[in-house]
Structure formats: C-alpha cells, structure tokens
Amino acid sequence: MALTRKGQATRERILDAATELIARQGVAGTSTEDVRKAAGIGGSQLYHYFDSKQALIRAVITRQAEAPLVPGQPLMGALDSFDALQAWADAAVESQKPGRGRGDCTLASLAGELGPTDDETRQDLCNAFERWQSLLNDGLRAMRERGDLRPDADLDDLAMALLTALQGGTLLSQTLRTTQPMRASMNAALAYIHSFAP
Amino acid sequence: MALTRKGQATRERILDAATELIARQGVAGTSTEDVRKAAGIGGSQLYHYFDSKQALIRAVITRQAEAPLVPGQPLMGALDSFDALQAWADAAVESQKPGRGRGDCTLASLAGELGPTDDETRQDLCNAFERWQSLLNDGLRAMRERGDLRPDADLDDLAMALLTALQGGTLLSQTLRTTQPMRASMNAALAYIHSFAP
Structure with a gap:
C-alpha cells in the first residue's frame, strides 16, 4: 500500500503512540483501542494502516531495528x-x-x-x-x-x-x-x- | 497458611504446571484455568493455594530465585x-x-x-x-x-x-x-x- 505524505505521518503517529504505550504497559497490556485513542485517530482508521495488533507490533519492532543502538540517544x-x-x-x-x-x-x-x-x-x-x-x-x-x-x-x-x-x-x-x-x-x-x- | 504434606505436594504440582506453561506461552498467554487443568486439580482447589493469578506468578518467581543459576542444570x-x-x-x-x-x-x-x-x-x-x-x-x-x-x-x-x-x-x-x-x-x-x- 503506497501512502500519501499525510498517510505516512499518520502511520508514524500511530507507531509513536504504540511504542510509548508498550514501553509503559507491555505488549499484553496494550490494546489497539488504547493505541487508537493515544494517537488521536478515528474508529476504523487504525485498521487502514495495520490490519491486526500483530501487524502493529511487528511494525514497532521493525522500526526499532532502524533506531539507534541505545534507546533515547541520538x-x-x-x-x-x-x-x-x-x-x-x-x-x-x-x-x-x-x-x-x-x-x-x-x-x-x-x-x-x-x-x-x-x-x-x-x-x-x-x-x-x-x-x-x-x-x-x-x-x-x-x-x-x-x-x-x-x-x-x-x-x-x-x-x-x-x-x-x-x-x-x-x-x-x-x-x-x-x-x-x-x-x-x-x-x-x-x-x-x-x-x-x- | 500451614499446609499438610499432601497440601505441599499439590502446591508444588501447581507451581510445576505454571512454570512449564509460562515457559511455553508467556505470562499473558497463561490463564489460571490452563494451570488448573495441567496440574489436574479440581475447580476451586487452585484458589485454595493461590488467591489470584498474580499470587501464582509471584510464587513462580520466588521459587525460581531458589533454583540453580543455570536453568535445567543440576x-x-x-x-x-x-x-x-x-x-x-x-x-x-x-x-x-x-x-x-x-x-x-x-x-x-x-x-x-x-x-x-x-x-x-x-x-x-x-x-x-x-x-x-x-x-x-x-x-x-x-x-x-x-x-x-x-x-x-x-x-x-x-x-x-x-x-x-x-x-x-x-x-x-x-x-x-x-x-x-x-x-x-x-x-x-x-x-x-x-x-x-x-
């Protein structure tokens, strides 16, 4: 799925929210509904970007793989x-x-x-x-x-x-x-x- | 709560079952009902020994603390x-x-x-x-x-x-x-x- 620039920004916002919630609550303690609310997006919009919780978690991991080796550091x-x-x-x-x-x-x-x-x-x-x-x-x-x-x-x-x-x-x-x-x-x-x- | 020798054996059996299930399925993926079935004990009996899932998990951790430093080794x-x-x-x-x-x-x-x-x-x-x-x-x-x-x-x-x-x-x-x-x-x-x- 090719995303518009706005779509990419929304996707990033969802991933930011998911990453922060998982850091605080763990994977099991984080629902897609929590993520949707934290990212401030509408009801069905989350599933436009990630069709399941698993897909969302996998995207969080893939993004972490690109991150610097020490979390929180430039x-x-x-x-x-x-x-x-x-x-x-x-x-x-x-x-x-x-x-x-x-x-x-x-x-x-x-x-x-x-x-x-x-x-x-x-x-x-x-x-x-x-x-x-x-x-x-x-x-x-x-x-x-x-x-x-x-x-x-x-x-x-x-x-x-x-x-x-x-x-x-x-x-x-x-x-x-x-x-x-x-x-x-x-x-x-x-x-x-x-x-x-x- | 002081346990009889039989009671202690049952408690150990519950902890063995919980430890093995958590190893395979993680904490979030393990319900007290799974543990009860794997330990082969009756409906309300589990709660006689552990009054919540959290109490059960804490007992698993405490027992691991007594275990040898390398899992699976004598x-x-x-x-x-x-x-x-x-x-x-x-x-x-x-x-x-x-x-x-x-x-x-x-x-x-x-x-x-x-x-x-x-x-x-x-x-x-x-x-x-x-x-x-x-x-x-x-x-x-x-x-x-x-x-x-x-x-x-x-x-x-x-x-x-x-x-x-x-x-x-x-x-x-x-x-x-x-x-x-x-x-x-x-x-x-x-x-x-x-x-x-x-």
Missing part, C-alpha cells in the same frame, strides 16, 4: 574506535538513570514478552538483533583493518558480546532501577574488546 | 574458582542448545514481560536477581581471599557482569535459537573476571 556515529565504543557504553549507562523512564520500548523487553509465543514476530526480532549486530560488526572490522584489533579477533563473537551486554544490562537495570547492571555489563564487554588489542 | 557447587566459573559458563551455553527447549521459565523472560507493569512482582524479581548476585558474590569473595583475584577487584561489579551475561545471553539465544549469544556473553564475562587475576 543516532551515534560509526562505532569504529575504542573511544566511540566507550562513548556508546557511557550513553547506555546514562539511558538507565532513574527518572529517564523506560523512554522507549526496548527489544530486550519485547523479546522477553514475545519470545515464546509468536513465530513471525520472533523472526522480526531476529532480524532486528541481526541488523544491530551487523552495525557493531562493521565498526569492529574497521578497527581490525586499522590494526586496533588483532587479526585473530572473532568479530561475530565481539559484536555479539556487545549486544548481549546491552540487552542484559537493559533488562537488569530496568528491573532493579539502577545503572549498576548496565555499568557492569558494559565494563565487561569493553574489557573483552580491549583484550584483543595487539 | 545445582552446581560454589562458584569459587576459575574452573568452577568455566564449568558454569559451559553449562549455560549447553542449556541453550536447540532442542533443549526453553526447559524452564527464565527470570530474563519474566523480567521482560512483567517489568513495566506490576510493582509487587517487579520487587520479587529484584529479590530473585539480588539473591543470585549474592551467590556469585560469595564465590568471588572466596577467590579474592585466596589470592585468585586482586584486592582491588570490585566484587559487586564482577558478580553483576556475570549475571547480566547470563540474562543477556539467555534472551538473545532464546530469540535467535543458537548458542552463539550465550557463548559470546560468557566469553566476555569470564575474560573480564580473569583480567582481575594478580
């Missing part, structure tokens, strides 16, 4: 140096400060809630994680080519270590409501990357 | 040496092999699903995570006292790095259905611990 430059990785880690810790709220619905919580049940949605989550992993991979490859990392550094392993640190840190920081888990997970992941310096 | 000894930590990490990777199923309902997926909504349940999850962190802490303290770790090693930081690695690795391994995320997160966490050897 898109960061290429993560292709130790300094850039440290700035990324610091932003991840900052994003977990109490009072910042959940801010965004994270893939970590979506994965926790949706993982077991719905296979199509799980596939969207896989694609999102793989996209993030490949962004991290690109930066690490540049570092290896520049000689910042040893030739034997396994880039898939290092990129996945950064991604699991972000997800594990997010999950525990949001549950415990302190930045300590994110700080610890990022310390560990960055120390691991540093251990592959020549 | 309780491991004290994690108080590099060898013991390596065996723990290997067991965590093993537990994510495809075909092992989710096996158990993990705190990671419960935290993802419940985090945003319910404050009492979040507090139970905090207690569970803190109990696990304190088990890890005990082992690391023994290592530091023995001289396996430097005196300046921050045990809270190291224990949390292990816990976030377990949770982040679980979440991504279950979503992507490969062991690679758990392997990468455990590699990073153990390398971090090793970096504090004298």
Whole structure:
C-alpha cells in the first residue's frame, strides 16, 4: 500500500503512540483501542494502516531495528574506535538513570514478552538483533583493518558480546532501577574488546 | 497458611504446571484455568493455594530465585574458582542448545514481560536477581581471599557482569535459537573476571 505524505505521518503517529504505550504497559497490556485513542485517530482508521495488533507490533519492532543502538540517544556515529565504543557504553549507562523512564520500548523487553509465543514476530526480532549486530560488526572490522584489533579477533563473537551486554544490562537495570547492571555489563564487554588489542 | 504434606505436594504440582506453561506461552498467554487443568486439580482447589493469578506468578518467581543459576542444570557447587566459573559458563551455553527447549521459565523472560507493569512482582524479581548476585558474590569473595583475584577487584561489579551475561545471553539465544549469544556473553564475562587475576 503506497501512502500519501499525510498517510505516512499518520502511520508514524500511530507507531509513536504504540511504542510509548508498550514501553509503559507491555505488549499484553496494550490494546489497539488504547493505541487508537493515544494517537488521536478515528474508529476504523487504525485498521487502514495495520490490519491486526500483530501487524502493529511487528511494525514497532521493525522500526526499532532502524533506531539507534541505545534507546533515547541520538543516532551515534560509526562505532569504529575504542573511544566511540566507550562513548556508546557511557550513553547506555546514562539511558538507565532513574527518572529517564523506560523512554522507549526496548527489544530486550519485547523479546522477553514475545519470545515464546509468536513465530513471525520472533523472526522480526531476529532480524532486528541481526541488523544491530551487523552495525557493531562493521565498526569492529574497521578497527581490525586499522590494526586496533588483532587479526585473530572473532568479530561475530565481539559484536555479539556487545549486544548481549546491552540487552542484559537493559533488562537488569530496568528491573532493579539502577545503572549498576548496565555499568557492569558494559565494563565487561569493553574489557573483552580491549583484550584483543595487539 | 500451614499446609499438610499432601497440601505441599499439590502446591508444588501447581507451581510445576505454571512454570512449564509460562515457559511455553508467556505470562499473558497463561490463564489460571490452563494451570488448573495441567496440574489436574479440581475447580476451586487452585484458589485454595493461590488467591489470584498474580499470587501464582509471584510464587513462580520466588521459587525460581531458589533454583540453580543455570536453568535445567543440576545445582552446581560454589562458584569459587576459575574452573568452577568455566564449568558454569559451559553449562549455560549447553542449556541453550536447540532442542533443549526453553526447559524452564527464565527470570530474563519474566523480567521482560512483567517489568513495566506490576510493582509487587517487579520487587520479587529484584529479590530473585539480588539473591543470585549474592551467590556469585560469595564465590568471588572466596577467590579474592585466596589470592585468585586482586584486592582491588570490585566484587559487586564482577558478580553483576556475570549475571547480566547470563540474562543477556539467555534472551538473545532464546530469540535467535543458537548458542552463539550465550557463548559470546560468557566469553566476555569470564575474560573480564580473569583480567582481575594478580
């Protein structure tokens, strides 16, 4: 379905409302009627854009996959140096400060809630994680080519270590409501990357 | 409420059924009626033990807090040496092999699903995570006292790095259905611990 510019703006507004509600209430606690009201659109209009709740959730995930790697932060430059990785880690810790709220619905919580049940949605989550992993991979490859990392550094392993640190840190920081888990997970992941310096 | 031995057995059977259903279907996808049927008990009997779905979920979490740190593995000894930590990490990777199923309902997926909504349940999850962190802490303290770790090693930081690695690795391994995320997160966490050897 090709959308007019106005149609695209409405679709974005619906996705913004859905993302915020899911962040606050979880997927199960969010109805399409909640989303419709929050987006301020008329009765049947939502179904013009998303023909089911599942379609709406999948669109939220797909959009999150395009989002910067640290929720609530402006898109960061290429993560292709130790300094850039440290700035990324610091932003991840900052994003977990109490009072910042959940801010965004994270893939970590979506994965926790949706993982077991719905296979199509799980596939969207896989694609999102793989996209993030490949962004991290690109930066690490540049570092290896520049000689910042040893030739034997396994880039898939290092990129996945950064991604699991972000997800594990997010999950525990949001549950415990302190930045300590994110700080610890990022310390560990960055120390691991540093251990592959020549 | 003091339970007879038979009553305790029934309560355990209900918790077993609830844990398995939640692992397969998520919290939102599991009704108390599903649990009652799976446990094979009569109509009003469930409410004799748990007066609401929330009370049931909280009991599942509290029991998970007592469980071994790696789901599906027999309780491991004290994690108080590099060898013991390596065996723990290997067991965590093993537990994510495809075909092992989710096996158990993990705190990671419960935290993802419940985090945003319910404050009492979040507090139970905090207690569970803190109990696990304190088990890890005990082992690391023994290592530091023995001289396996430097005196300046921050045990809270190291224990949390292990816990976030377990949770982040679980979440991504279950979503992507490969062991690679758990392997990468455990590699990073153990390398971090090793970096504090004298």
